[in-house]
Amino acid sequence: MILRRLPVLAVAVAGIGGLVAGTRSAAEPATALFSIRAAPWMPAVPADDVLTSSWFCPGVPAAGAEGTGGEVVIANPGDAELRARVAIVGGPGDEVARAVTVEPFGRVSIDIDEEIDAGYASAVVEIDGGGGLVEQRAVHPAGTSVAPCANAASPAWYLAEGFTAEDSVEQLVLTNPYDWAATVDIGFATAEGSRQPPELEGFPVPARSVKVVDMADIAARDETEVAVNVVATRGSLVVGRAQIFDGGGRLGYSVALASPALRDQWWFANGLTGADVQERYSIYNPTEDDVEVIPIVLGITTSEFIPIEPIAVQARQVTTFVPAEVDGMPDGRHAMVFSTGDGTQSVVVEQALTRTIEGRATSSVLLGAPARLGDGYVARQWQVAIGADEPTTEGIVVFNIDNSDATVTVEAVGADGPEPVAALTDLRLRAGGLLTVDLTDPAVVGRPVVITSTSRVFVQRLLPR
Known part of the structure; x- marks a missing residue:
């Protein structure tokens, strides 16, 4: 296998975690892993x-x-x-x-x-x-x-942020891991409305196999917004999405899991606005009822509240939100939360981020993160299996969801377990604030890491592309 490095940095499509509004505490502490579970909580701890x-x-x-x-x-x-x-x-x-x-x-x-x-x-x-x-x-x-990777298969999967503009390619990767065939219905929504192609009703996925569906082959060619739902009428499966960005202002490659659940809140730690950044959120409502979604900006240092009008998302439709278009939105890093307000578990939200570094655009897509359904649990400790294989500035972003200051420590995992790194110990994280951590110390490069906070946090990693 050839591991080809591009001389740019962008958000890795891998930060899955959970945040909640308020200060509710969870009764069952656990370490968060970068994974997706078919139950409606991410991350999942087996x-x-x-x-x-x-x-x-x-x-x-x-x-x-x-x-x-x-x-x-x-x-x-x-x-x-x-x-x-x-x-x-x-x-x-x-x-x-x-x-x-x-x-x-x-x-x-x-x-x-x-x-x-x-x-x-x-x-x-x-x-x-x-x-x-x-x-x-x-x-x-x-x-x-x-x-x-996911902890379980699911009968339903959802994707909000699709893109086939110009020469960009989007493919659904359908994996049936079981010894019996699965049958699915695949529908999608674009800026023109929702569609259910007849050829994708009762679509078979044979036992123990992978099938790939190219969105351009099902009338979703040259679209800047493509949301997808895959619902099994028989069996369960795993749904991934492969994207090659080539045009329409985007460049890059992404493979990600779909979301196995709809939720009422989706949180993002690494929002970014600026002259060389394009940030967009796609909100998909695959249900039969219209819904209002409220976006809230967090983690910024301005003392002024930035009010944003609720976003109406019609049934079976996708709509987009661009923070840079909000009056008073400052440049720089921020966090975002999208909420249905009334607790309706009805949407999925993804972020598309394109950064131009050294004259080259690099795009990536990230699924948002809900807290664990039921008790609102959010982890204080996170484990990452694939860290930075080369020195990486701003390799980790940590968002403090609590109303109290905290400290964050990053440990490198060696043969004898997690080992403290002097330069990454007791880093200060303000209440409701964001912290970026450089992964440049030789002790952490090429090794798994453990991130521990004294408060509840959402952790997102950013890796070389």
């Missing part, structure tokens, strides 16, 4: 007392084309050896199985495109005894994209 935990990855290119490929990374955050079974699936009947052992506090990487030949291939990882953390890295000449 229980360590179960017989097996399963991870389902969204897929990487595996056709062997020059400059393309991908890997799955299994990290062991504990002090006991982990044993796992990895199934790599491509087309129907095309599957490779591997058994791996992960040493305490270690990592194992599996080069997917060396194991199988397919347009896109997905990995299913089963870890004996639970625990562990699984992520993937997809590589393309247009960039490199890190994504979390």
Whole structure:
């Protein structure tokens, strides 16, 4: 596999976490992992007392084309050896199985495109005894994209931020990890309205296989807004999205998981406005009822409140919001929350961010983060399996959701477990504020990291593309 580095930085498509409004505390503390769960909370922490935990990855290119490929990374955050079974699936009947052992506090990487030949291939990882953390890295000449893997399949998946303008390509990667066929209905919405193509009703996904749907082939060509829903009428599956940005003001590559749930709140830590930045949020309402969504700007130092009118999102439609168009919006980093206000679990929100660095535009897409449904739990400690492989300024963004100052410590995971890094210990984080952390110390480069805060936080990583 060729790992091609671009000389730019952009937001990695991998920051999944949870935030809540207010100061409600959770009764069951847990460490947050960069993952997506089919239950409506992100992140998910697999229980360590179960017989097996399963991870389902969204897929990487595996056709062997020059400059393309991908890997799955299994990290062991504990002090006991982990044993796992990895199934790599491509087309129907095309599957490779591997058994791996992960040493305490270690990592194992599996080069997917060396194991199988397919347009896109997905990995299913089963870890004996639970625990562990699984992520993937997809590589393309247009960039490199890190994504979390899911803890479960789901009968429904949603995507808000699609883009096929000019020569840009968007593909749905449908993975059926089970021994029986799945059947799905695929619908989408653009600026012109919602559509349900007849050829995508009752669409089959064979057992133990990956199927790819190109949005341009289903009348979603040259669109600047494309939201998608995939709903199974039989079985469950995993849905990823592969995007090649080439035109319409965007450049880059992204592979990400869809959201398995609709929610009433979506939070983002790394909002950014400025002369060389394009920031957009897509809000998708796939339900049968209209909804109002309230955007709120957080984490900025201005003493003036920035009022924003509620956004009306019609049933089965997608709409966009651009912070830079708000009167009084200052340049710089900020956090955002989008809320339905009445608690209706009816929308999914994604952020598209394009930065121009050294004259080159680089685009990425990020799914927002809800708190855990029911108790509003938000983690104080986060674990990251794939960190920065090269020195990276502003490699981590931390948002404090509490109304009290806090301190943040970043540890590097070595053979003996998490190790303190002097320059990254007890970093000050103001109440309701944002903190950026440089991952330039040799102690953290190329290693998993643990981020611990004295307050509840949302953590987002930014990696070289």
